[in-house]
Amino acid sequence: MGRDCCALEDGKVLPIIDLAYQGLGAGMEEDAYGLRRVLGAVPEALVAYSCDKNFGLYRDRVGAFYIVAKNADELNVALSNGAALARANWSMPPDHGGAAVRLVLRDSKLTADWQDELDTMRARMREVRDLLAAAGQIGSLNLAPLGAQNGMFAMLALSKEQILQLREEHGIYMAGSGRINIAGLHGGNIDKFIAALGAVAG
Ligand SMILES: Cc1ncc(COP(=O)(O)O)c(C=O)c1O
The missing domain is CATH 3.90.1150.10 (Aspartate Aminotransferase, domain 1)
Structure with missing residues (x-):
């Protein structure tokens, strides 16, 4: 990893990355470059991912929250905190938009059409x-x-x-x-x- 990631490699900051437009910048892979680069350099990170724009599902609130943790114990702690925050903020999200994305991504023909x-x-x-x-x-x-x-x-x-x-x-x-x-x-x-x-x- 180049020197530009050194500050992150020290482990003193927790990167929180927001990826809301993947595929609408330079391409699916290209737009994930920065994210992959950071995740390759750090032991812990939080990633907020939105499908609202790249799936055209703006009002269905479709996305994902990823936690990268050092080990399974720390992941469980982060997950239970995440679940408590989710419960306090929106409790149960609707599944309709998420179900449409699931349908597309589980079918290679639909995935190719979407891309x-x-x-x-x-x-x-x-x-x-x-x-x-x-x-x-x-x-x-x-x-x-x-x-x-x-x-x-x-x-x-x-x-x-x-x-x-x-x-x-x-x-x-x-x-x-x-x-x-x-x-x-x-x-x-x-x-x-x-x-x-x-x-x-x-
Ligand atoms: C940079 C960025 N992150 C996140 C969001 C919100 O994503 P979502 O629509 O999934 O709440 C937006 C805008 O809508 C955005 O511009």
Whole structure:
């Protein structure tokens, strides 16, 4: 393991890793690189995994919580604490979304179909990013960096006033932080979106 993992190898920190977009960045394996690298270097870790985006099951709250422990005794302690926290927070989660994921992952044909669809979605988001990046500098707003970034969300450097103006004058909604969902854009609305950005930031 390279020196960049030394701080973790000392065992003085407990890595808590949140993986919520696997397959929507650079690819299933590629997106797990950092996680695998850290898990290869540490004796203990916690991993929160979400299937909400990569399975398109956002409102079904599907995911997993993994505990990496030094030995079986410590794992049992961590598990019983995890179970108590789960009981206090949500008690019994619904199984419908989880059951759909189970069905897909236990069938090699369905798994291959799902991975194809994920690849298609990732490629589509790449196209959207390239179209946004091609618009370049729009007044005070530079969209070019979006082309070099990955994933489902992007931050636009817009002021609160500009975000409000987009909403009220152009019917375009985004988080108050300027965060947009790349997957919400497509060939049918991206020109309108870029024109609206020109109207508020140009
Ligand atoms: C980085 C990150 N982690 C976790 C979550 C939440 O995952 P879940 O939808 O499974 O609660 C989100 C967003 O929805 C996220 O952006």
